[in-house]
Amino acid sequence: MAPRDRAASDRRAFLTRGRASPASAVAPGMAPTPAMAMAMAPELQLVQSELGLATEVAEAWIALHLPALVLESLTHGSVPAAAAPPLAIFEPGGSMPRLVAVDAAARARGVVPGLTLAAALALAPALDARPRQPRRERALLARLAEACFAFTPRVSLEPPDGLLLEVRGSLGLFGGAAALCEAVQARCGALGLGARHALAPTPLAALALARAGRAVAITGSERLVGALAALPLALLRWPPSTLARLESMGVRTCGEALRLPRAGFARRFGRGMLEDLDRLVGRRPDLRRPFVARAAFRGRCEPSFELEHHEAILRHLEPLLASLESFLRSRQAAVCLLRLRLGHRPDPHDASVRATPLELRLAAPEFSAARFGALLGEHLARLVLPAPVIRIGLRSGELQPLAAQSGALWRPGEHGGGGARESPALIERLRARLGAGAVYALCLVPEHRPERAWQVAEPSGLHEPGAPAGPRGRRPLWLLKTPQHLGQGIRSLRLLEGPERIETGWWDGQDVARDYYVARDCAGAKLWIFRERLPPNEWFLHGVFG
Amino acid sequence: MSLLKGNSLAQLLEHPAIWRGRSAARIDTLSTGFRALDEGLPGGGWPRIGLTEILAPRHGVGELRLLLPLLARLAAVSPPRWVVWIAPPFEPYAPALAAHGVCVERQLVVRTETPLWAMEQALDSGACELALAWVRRAQPRSLRRLQLAAGRGRTPGFLFRALTTACEASPAELRVLYEPDEAGATLRLLKSRGGVRTPIGIRWEDGDGAA
Numbered sequence: 001m002a003p004r005d006r007a008a009s010d011r012r013a014f015l016t017r018g019r020a021s022p023a024s025a026v027a028p029g030m031a032p033t034p035a036m037a038m039a040m041a042p043e044l045q046l047v048q049s050e051l052g053l054a055t056e057v058a059e060a061w062i063a064l065h066l067p068a069l070v071l072e073s074l075t076h077g078s079v080p081a082a083a084a085p086p087l088a089i090f091e092p093g094g095s096m097p098r099l100v101a102v103d104a105a106a107r108a109r110g111v112v113p114g115l116t117l118a119a120a121l122a123l124a125p126a127l128d129a130r131p132r133q134p135r136r137e138r139a140l141l142a143r144l145a146e147a148c149f150a151f152t153p154r155v156s157l158e159p160p161d162g163l164l165l166e167v168r169g170s171l172g173l174f175g176g177a178a179a180l181c182e183a184v185q186a187r188c189g190a191l192g193l194g195a196r197h198a199l200a201p202t203p204l205a206a207l208a209l210a211r212a213g214r215a216v217a218i219t220g221s222e223r224l225v226g227a228l229a230a231l232p233l234a235l236l237r238w239p240p241s242t243l244a245r246l247e248s249m250g251v252r253t254c255g256e257a258l259r260l261p262r263a264g265f266a267r268r269f270g271r272g273m274l275e276d277l278d279r280l281v282g283r284r285p286d287l288r289r290p291f292v293a294r295a296a297f298r299g300r301c302e303p304s305f306e307l308e309h310h311e312a313i314l315r316h317l318e319p320l321l322a323s324l325e326s327f328l329r330s331r332q333a334a335v336c337l338l339r340l341r342l343g344h345r346p347d348p349h350d351a352s353v354r355a356t357p358l359e360l361r362l363a364a365p366e367f368s369a370a371r372f373g374a375l376l377g378e379h380l381a382r383l384v385l386p387a388p389v390i391r392i393g394l395r396s397g398e399l400q401p402l403a404a405q406s407g408a409l410w411r412p413g414e415h416g417g418g419g420a421r422e423s424p425a426l427i428e429r430l431r432a433r434l435g436a437g438a439v440y441a442l443c444l445v446p447e448h449r450p451e452r453a454w455q456v457a458e459p460s461g462l463h464e465p466g467a468p469a470g471p472r473g474r475r476p477l478w479l480l481k482t483p484q485h486l487g488q489g490i491r492s493l494r495l496l497e498g499p500e501r502i503e504t505g506w507w508d509g510q511d512v513a514r515d516y517y518v519a520r521d522c523a524g525a526k527l528w529i530f531r532e533r534l535p536p537n538e539w540f541l542h543g544v545f546g
Numbered sequence: 547m548s549l550l551k552g553n554s555l556a557q558l559l560e561h562p563a564i565w566r567g568r569s570a571a572r573i574d575t576l577s578t579g580f581r582a583l584d585e586g587l588p589g590g591g592w593p594r595i596g597l598t599e600i601l602a603p604r605h606g607v608g609e610l611r612l613l614l615p616l617l618a619r620l621a622a623v624s625p626p627r628w629v630v631w632i633a634p635p636f637e638p639y640a641p642a643l644a645a646h647g648v649c650v651e652r653q654l655v656v657r658t659e660t661p662l663w664a665m666e667q668a669l670d671s672g673a674c675e676l677a678l679a680w681v682r683r684a685q686p687r688s689l690r691r692l693q694l695a696a697g698r699g700r701t702p703g704f705l706f707r708a709l710t711t712a713c714e715a716s717p718a719e720l721r722v723l724y725e726p727d728e729a730g731a732t733l734r735l736l737k738s739r740g741g742v743r744t745p746i747g748i749r750w751e752d753g754d755g756a757a
Contacts, residue, residue, distance in 0.1 A: 423628055423673035430656055430664055438657040442640040442650050454640035459628075459654055475645060477610050478636035524726055525607050544606030544636060 060171060060219055062151075062184055063206035064144070064163040065196045070101040072193055073136040084304070085128040090117045092131040100132055134160070140193070143323060145291045147187050149330035151180065156203075156288035162210070164203050164288055177217035191323070200224060203288055204280040208235040208254065221282050228280065229255025236276065242269055254280065297327045297335075297396035306345060306388035310380035313342065313389055317376060320394045321369040328399070334365030337397025338372065344387035353386045361436065363460065364424035365400045371425070378432035427459050448504045449512050450479065450542060474500075474518060476528040476543030483540035486529065490539040493519040493527065503533065518545070573739065576702065579615020580748045583733065587720070588740040592616065592702060596719035597693045599705045601712050601736070605635040605680070607726040609706060611750060612733075613678070614646050620675050621649030628654040630668045632679035633661040662688050665695075665703060672699040680706045690717045712736060 066072070070089050086106035090097040097117045109124040121127055137160060145155045145163055151174070154166035167180060174180040177199050188195040198209030199217040205228055209216055212231050218224055231254045234243055245268075251257050257265075257277060266274040278284035299320045307313050317340075328334055340358040347353045358379055366372065430439045443457040474497070486493075498517030505511040513533035520526055528543035575591030577584055584590045592598055602609040620629060629652055631638055640650045652675070658664045661679045668677040669692060684707070696703045705718070712723060721736035730749035735741040 423671075426628075426667060426671040426673040427654070429667055429671075430658075434656065434658050434664070440655055442638065442643075442653050442655065444640050444644055444650055450639075450641075454637075454650075457651075475639060475642035477614075477639055477642045477646075478606055478634075479639040480636055523604065523607075525604065543639060546606050546608060546610035 058168060059166055059201055060168045060177070060199055061201070061203045061206040062165045062167050062181060062197055062199045063158070063203065063210040064148075064165070064184065064188065065198075065207065065210035066141070066144075066161045066163070066188075066193055067196065068101065068194050069137055069140065069161045070132055071103055073133060073140045074130055075103075076136075076140055076192055085126045086111065086124055087128045087130070088117075088120055088124075089130055089132050090120075097131075099129075137161075142291070142294075144188065144191060144193060144195075146293050146330055147191060147323075147326050148184065149293065150187065150326070151184060154288075155291045157291050158203075158207060162207055164206065166288075167199070171219075177219055181215070181217055200227070202280060202282045203286050204236070204276070205282075208280070211235045225255070225258065225281055229253060229258075231255075233257055236280070238273065238276070242273060245269070293331065296399065297324050297394070299323055299395075300391065300393040302391050303389075306390055308385070308388045310377070310383065313380055313392065314373065314377050316392055317394070318369070318373060320392065321372045321376075324372065324394065324396060325367055325369040328367040328396075328402070331399060332402050333399040334367040334402040335396045335399060336362050336365050338362075338376075339395045339397070340376065341391075341393040341395075342385065342389045343391030343393065344385070345390050347387055350386075355391075356383065356385060356389075358383065360432075362424070363427045363431075365402060366424075367402060375428055375432050378429065382433070448502055449510070450475070450502065450516075451483075452505075452510075454479075474545075476526075477546035478544040480542055480544075483530070483542045486539040486541055489541075490529070492522050493529065495519050496526070499531075501533075502530075516542070576616055577619075578612070579619070580612075582746050582748050583612075586733075586735065586742040586744075586746040588738050592704075593719040594702060595700050596696050597689065597703045597705060597717070599707055599716060599718045599721045599736075600724055601707050601709050601721065602724040603709045603726075605706075607724075608731055608750075609724050612722075612724070612731070612748075613704065614648065616676070617643070618647035621647060621652070623675060626652055627675040628652055628673060630654045630656060630664075630674045630677045632656045632664045632668065632677065633658055634678070634680055662692065665692055665705075669695040669699045669701045669703050672701060674699075674701055677701060677703045678706070679703070682708070684711075686715045686717060693717045693719070 071087070074089060075087070084105075086109055087103040088099050088106045088111055089101045090099050099111065099113050099115050099117065099120055101113055102111050102120075106120075106124060106127060109127075111120045111124050111127065115123075117129055121129065138157075141157055141159065141161075141163060145157055148155050148163065148165050152165050152167050152170050156164045158164050165184070171177055171180060174183055181197050181199055185195065185197060196210045196213050196215065198206050198212075198214055199219070200206035200209055201218065201221045201224055205218075205224055208228065208231050209218075212235055214227070216227060218227055232252060233246060233254060233256075236254070246252070246257065251260065258281065262274060265277070275284055279286040301316050301320055303312075303316050307316065324338075338360040340360065342356040342358065344353050344355060358376075360372070360375055360379060362375070427439055439459060440456040441459040443455050445453055445455050447453045496518045499515035500517075501515050503511075503513040514530040515533060516528060516530045518526060519529050526545035527541055528545065529539055529541050532538050532540070573589040574594035575587070575589035576594055577591040578587065600609050600612065617629060626649075631653060634655065638653060638655060640653075643653065644650050654674075656664050656668075661681050662684060665677060665679040665681075668674050684705075689705075692703060692705075709723070712721075716737065718737065720738050720741075723734040723736050725732045725734075727747075730747060733746045733748065735743070735746075
C-alpha cells in the first residue's frame with residue numbers, strides 16, 4: 001500500500017471509530033468519506049492523525065465531457081442513411097434561432113455553431129435543421145450514466161454535457177487509472193458517443209481538464225494545481241460577467257485566479273466564487289448528487305426510413321437490446337417480460353392502425369441480448385404488420401435479481417450433464433413459434449373424475465419426481481380431450497372388464513355419474529368407455545389403452 | 547505399432563464407428579425393459595443417440611407401452627430433464643403414466659402442426675432426455691435432419707409413423723415394425739445395425755394385452 005493510501009484509510013478508520021453524538025447527523029460508518037461527513041455536519045471536528053488538511057480527501061474523479069451530445073442525442077439510435085443532408089441543430093425560441101451544433105457535412109459547407117438559422121440556410125439550402133431536444137440529451141446522458149455503473153456505484157450527472165464518476169475504489173480492480181480511463185472511453189464509444197475524459201482528485205478539476213481536452217490522469221493532489229494553472233477560466237463555466245471582470249483585471253487562467261488574495265477575491269466576486277476555487281483544488285469538499293438509475297428499462301429507436309421486413313426491424317432492435325443487456329448487467333438483474341411496440345405511420349384511411357404491440361414472455365429470467373434477439377426474431381417472423389414501422393419502443397417488465405450460474409462442465413447428455421440452461425431456451429423457442437398454449441407440462445390432481453385427475457401445468461422448472469401416486473383403477477395411457485359419443489358404435493365393441501362406477505363432483509355442478517368399462521374394438525385396440533348413469537344412458541369413448 | 551499385433555484387426559473392427567453387415571457393432575444403447583427385445587436389438591437396447599422409428603398400424607394399439615419401461619427408468623435420472631411429446635394423437639393421461647412409474651412432472655407436451663420442426667428443436671437443444679413425435683408424413687430429407695440433430699444434441703428420438711411408410715427410405719438408426727397381438731406384440735426390425743431378422747415376440751408384464 002502506498003503511504004498516501006494508508007494515510008487515507010487511517011482517516012476513514014478514525015471516522016468509523018468515532019462516537020455518534022446525538023446532536024450531529026454523523027454516526028460511525030455512516031459517511032463513506034470525511035468530506036461527506038463534513039458536509040452532513042459542518043460543525044464536526046475532524047481529528048486528523050498525522051497530516052495536513054482535513055478536507056484533502058483521497059478521491060479520484062473521472063469527468064466525461066461530451067462535446068457533441070446535442071448532435072448525438074438526435075442521431076443516436078438511428079442508422080444513418082447513405083446520402084443524408086447536412087445536419088444542424090438550432091436552439092428554438094426567440095426571433096433569431098441560432099445553431100448550437102452542426103455535423104461534419106454542414107461544417108464543410110461553412111455552417112458553424114453560432115450562426116443564425118437564416119444565415120445557415122442561405123449557406124446550405126439543403127440543410128436539415130432540427131430543433132434541439134434537451135429531453136433527449138438528458139436521456140442519453142442518463143443512459144451513459146447507467147452504462148458507467150459498470151465501473152463505479154458513484155456516478156453523478158453534470159448537465160448538460162458532462163458525467164462524473166468517482167473511481168477511487170475501482171482503480172485497483174481495473175488495473176490502474178490509465179486502463180480504467182480506456183475502459184470508460186470504450187464504453188462511450190460502444191454507445192456511439194464521442195467523449196473526452198480526465199481523471200483528477202476533485203470533480204471540478206476533472207471537468208475542467210476534460211473540457212480542455214487534456215486526457216490526463218492525476219491521482220495525487222500535489223500535481224493538481226500545476227495541471228490546472230494553464231487552463232482558461234472559461235472552462236469553469238462561471239457567469240460571463242464574472243469572467244469579463246476577471247479578464248479586465250488580466251486574470252485569464254485558473255493559475256492566475258488561484259494566486260489572487262483570497263479575502264479580496266471573496267469581496268469582489270462573492271464567497272460563491274471563492275468556494276468554487278476551493279472546490280477546484282480540493283480545499284473544500286465537493287458533494288455531488290448521486291445518479292439514481294431507473295427501475296425498468298425503456299428505450300426507443302426511430303429509424304430514418306420505414307421498416308417493412310422483420311429482418312430490418314430486428315437489425316434496428318439490436319442496439320436497443322444491447323443497451324438493455326448492459327442495463328440489466330449493471331443491476332445484476334434479469335427480466336421475464338419484454339414489451340415491444342412497433343409504431344406505424346399514421347394511415348389517413350384507417351385511424352385504428354397506430355402501433356402493433358408485441359409481448360415476449362420468458363420461461364426463466366434472461367438478460368442476454370442475443371437470446372432476446374433470437375426470440376423476438378421468431379415472434380416478428382410470425383407477425384403480420386398492417387403498415388410499415390417508423391418507431392420502435394422497448395420496455396422491460398419487472399426486474400428480477402439474477403442468480404449467477406456457473407456453466408456446466410459436461411454437455412447435456414454426457415455423463416452428469418443436465419439441461420438446466422438449455423431447457424428454458426427450448427421452451428421459449430417452441431413457444432415463440434407455436435404460441436404459449438401449445439407447450440405445456442402435466443401435473444396430477446387428486447380427483448376422481450378422470451378428466452380432472454390431471455392438469456396442464458406451466459413448464460416452469462423441472463422437479464425431482466414427486467411422491468408416487470396411490471393405487472387406482474385401470475387407467476388408459478391416452479385420454480380423449482372430450483368424450484366421444486359412441487352411438488351405434490357400441491355394438492361392435494366387446495366389453496372386457498367393468499363396470500367401475502365413478503359418481504362424484506355434485507358439489508361444483510360438474511357432477512359425473514358413469515360406469516366405466518374396458519372394451520375391445522374389432523380392430524383389436526383396447527378402449528376405455530363409459531355409460532352415463534342418467535337417461536338416456538348414452539355410451540361414450542373416453543380413452544385408449546395405448 | 548499396435549496395428550501389427552495379432553489381434554489388431556479385431557480391435558479395429560470393434561471401433562464404434564465401424565460396423566459390418568450382421569456384425570454386432572458396439573453402440574451405446576438404453577435397455578428397453580423387455581428381455582426378448584433387448585436380446586434382439588443390436589447393442590441390447592434402443593439406440594442412445596439417434597432416431598428410432600416405430601411403425602404401428604394405428605394409434606393406441608400399445609406402441610406407447612413399448613417405451614413405458616424406459617420412461618419409468620428416466621424418472622430416476624438426475625439431474626432432471628424433459629421428456630418431450632410432440633403432437634401426440636390424444637392427451638397423455640397423467641394418472642396412468644404415474645401408475646406405470648413415469649415421472650409426470652418431467653413430461654412436456656407440444657401441440658403443433660409442424661412436428662418435424664419441433665422435433666428438430668427438441669433433439670438439437672440437448673435439453674431433453676428423450677423426444678417422442680407422432681408424424682404423419684415426412685420426407686427422407688427431413689428425417690435426415692432429425693437424425694443429424696439427434697447426433698448433435700446427443701438425444702434419443704422416437705418417431706411414431708404409420709405402417710404404410712415401411713417401404714419408404716429412412717435414415718433412422720432403427721426401424722421397428724409393430725404388430726399387436728393377443729397379450730403382447732410382435733416386432734420386426736426393418737432396419738437395424740445388426741439386429742435379428744426373426745420376429746421378436748414380447749408380452750406385457752401385467753398380461754394386459756393391447757389387443
